[in-house]
Amino acid sequence: MKNEWILKSYPKEGFFINLNLNKLNIPYHIASKIFWSRDLRNQEDIQKFMNVNENNFYSKFTHMNLAIERINYALKNNEKIGVFGDFDVDGLSGTALIIRLVKNFSGKIYPLIPKREQDGHGLTKKFVDAFKDIGVKLIITVDTGSTSLEEIDYANFMGIDTIITDHHLNDDEQPNAYAIINPHESSNHKIQNDYSGSGVAFKLAEEFYKFKNIEMPDYFTSLAALGTISDQVSLKSENRKIVSEGLKALGKTNLPGLRELFIVSRQNNSSVKINTEFISYYVAPRLNAPGRLGDSEPSLQLLITNDETEAKLLANKINFQNEQRKNYSSKAWDLAIPIIEKQKHDLILAVDLSDFPLGILGPIAGKICEYTSKPAIVYKIDSNLIKASCRSNENYDLFSGLSEFSKNFERFGGHKRAAGFTIKKELFDDFIFQLKNNAVFSKLSSHENKKIEIDAEIDVEDLTPSLWKFTDLLEPFGVNNPEPIFLIKNLLPNEISKVGKEKNHVKINFNRNGKKIESIGFNLAEKISKIEQIDIVFTLKTNIWREKVNYQLNLIDIEKSQRNSL
Numbered sequence: 001m002k003n004e005w006i007l008k009s010y011p012k013e014g015f016f017i018n019l020n021l022n023k024l025n026i027p028y029h030i031a032s033k034i035f036w037s038r039d040l041r042n043q044e045d046i047q048k049f050m051n052v053n054e055n056n057f058y059s060k061f062t063h064m065n066l067a068i069e070r071i072n073y074a075l076k077n078n079e080k081i082g083v084f085g086d087f088d089v090d091g092l093s094g095t096a097l098i099i100r101l102v103k104n105f106s107g108k109i110y111p112l113i114p115k116r117e118q119d120g121h122g123l124t125k126k127f128v129d130a131f132k133d134i135g136v137k138l139i140i141t142v143d144t145g146s147t148s149l150e151e152i153d154y155a156n157f158m159g160i161d162t163i164i165t166d167h168h169l170n171d172d173e174q175p176n177a178y179a180i181i182n183p184h185e186s187s188n189h190k191i192q193n194d195y196s197g198s199g200v201a202f203k204l205a206e207e208f209y210k211f212k213n214i215e216m217p218d219y220f221t222s223l224a225a226l227g228t229i230s231d232q233v234s235l236k237s238e239n240r241k242i243v244s245e246g247l248k249a250l251g252k253t254n255l256p257g258l259r260e261l262f263i264v265s266r267q268n269n270s271s272v273k274i275n276t277e278f279i280s281y282y283v284a285p286r287l288n289a290p291g292r293l294g295d296s297e298p299s300l301q302l303l304i305t306n307d308e309t310e311a312k313l314l315a316n317k318i319n320f321q322n323e324q325r326k327n328y329s330s331k332a333w334d335l336a337i338p339i340i341e342k343q344k345h346d347l348i349l350a351v352d353l354s355d356f357p358l359g360i361l362g363p364i365a366g367k368i369c370e371y372t373s374k375p376a377i378v379y380k381i382d383s384n385l386i387k388a389s390c391r392s393n394e395n396y397d398l399f400s401g402l403s404e405f406s407k408n409f410e411r412f413g414g415h416k417r418a419a420g421f422t423i424k425k426e427l428f429d430d431f432i433f434q435l436k437n438n439a440v441f442s443k444l445s446s447h448e449n450k451k452i453e454i455d456a457e458i459d460v461e462d463l464t465p466s467l468w469k470f471t472d473l474l475e476p477f478g479v480n481n482p483e484p485i486f487l488i489k490n491l492l493p494n495e496i497s498k499v500g501k502e503k504n505h506v507k508i509n510f511n512r513n514g515k516k517i518e519s520i521g522f523n524l525a526e527k528i529s530k531i532e533q534i535d536i537v538f539t540l541k542t543n544i545w546r547e548k549v550n551y552q553l554n555l556i557d558i559e560k561s562q563r564n565s566l
């Protein structure tokens with residue numbers, strides 16, 4: 001299938017700012033387009049973006065002082081503190097951050113993390129009781145808690161105070177907690193940054209260290225960066241700073257757990273750079289694997305251990321569980337394909353994968369959605385209930401589609417592109433039938449071409465080392481700050497070779513002023529068969545191997561040129 005190439009909007013005519021790019025040696029037209037497409041449209045914004053580490057962002061949470069004083073009181077009076085986090089990377093990183101904070105000030109800390117399949121998300125009375133049994137006097141929630149109104153009333157009733165640190169929305173009534181640290185809480189409307197859960201926990205730690213007048217160790221930023229990257233929040237504003245500083249700290253981390261996890265995640269390639277891509281595709285899936293299979297405990301332990309031997313054991317265990325997770329996923333995928341095939345005329349797909357761990361279903365739904373361009377519901381039957389994980393494309397608002405049935409659900413939550421629900425088995429068939437029917441009447445169209453948004457069309461002559469250096473300055477990449485994508489038209493390769501076990505990748509070399517430029521296209525081998533003029537869409541890769549820098553193009557798409565004359 002042909003992808004649709006879309007050039008992002010270009011700066012308006014007359015747009016000119018002094019980019020002071022002389023040092024960088026970057027053509028003005030390229031830099032201005034890249035900044036423009038990131039909504040950076042004046043000198044000040046660009047300056048702030050480029051020198052993010054020097055910025056101070058507005059981040060005053062209204063309940064921060066309350067929270068700090070309550071924690072300080074607990075520490076002074078030797079109270080036991082409980083921490084309750086979510087089981088994904090964001091929740092675990094934030095929980096580890098709070099554990100390390102309390103331990104660093106010689107406090108007693110007791111973590112509890114729910115299990116996905118048994119407990120689901122969020123604080124329940126069962127956990128409040130467990131904290132009560134331990135003798136906990138203060139609960140700090142991480143990446144959760146904003147909707148736990150009843151549970152927090154229950155904790156109050158049991159004589160336990162709660163500090164909520166969270167980034168989930170709750171437009172309705174607020175819980176009766178001792179303090180709520182949440183950027184979406186209405187009194188915090190001046191806060192512009194889209195914190196992750198671990199980012200919010202980080203702000204609490206940061207303020208606590210300020211209050212104590214002690215310098216905060218580097219690894220707090222590392223942990224906040226892990227969660228901020230994994231939760232895919234916007235990497236603008238203060239998140240850009242957290243991730244930029246956190247990645248630097250991660251690169252030289254002295255936390256044994258993270259060091260060992262990086263070793264196994266690098267898979268023998270010691271030159272792998274620690275950046276957002278490495279964290280998103282290699283580190284986060286591993287940290288998530290134990291939780292997906294049932295119990296995230298090894299991952300939390302890895303983040304809080306200071307013992308080298310334990311760290312090594314845990315990293316290997318997590319890596320092994322990640323292999324198991326992959327194994328389940330490929331079996332689940334094989335099973336899903338014929339089911340998808342049977343429903344090829346439907347606009348929404350529903351796939352039963354009852355024999356798999358609940359944590360596998362979400363990623364499989366995502367894969368089905370990507371493969372078919374249709375919203376997918378993947379579910380499992382659990383005695384008289386059906387538990388489902390769903391993913392959608394950009395055309396269908398899954399959350400509102402499902403919301404019409406909210407009275408039928410036992411549990412329900414999510415957003416436009418991802419959601420989950422639990423429903424009684426006897427209601428399921430009817431519900432799916434109606435949901436699929438509704439889709440027919442909505443504007444839901446399927447099989448749209450994949451869209452690739454391009455930052456700038458450039459010439460081969462523009463491919464100078466300066467361009468690579470410039471794009472490196474735009475890191476860290478992520479949501480709202482994607483890697484710049486370039487287009488070059490009418491390019492004549494001088495060498496093509498198909499590589500990989502199945503010869504599905506392609507290496508294309510061409511010349512720039514007599515110098516060889518290398519490019520690699522993963523899974524693009526079928527897009528080119530002979531030397532002819534092509535248009536390419538790509539990002540820039542800087543590989544460092546044995547201290548030698550190698551600049552390469554990472555091809556995203558290839559098409560035969562329209563104009564084929566030389």
Ligand SMILES: [Mn+2]
Binds near residue numbers: 090091167196198231
């Ligand atoms: Mn989160």
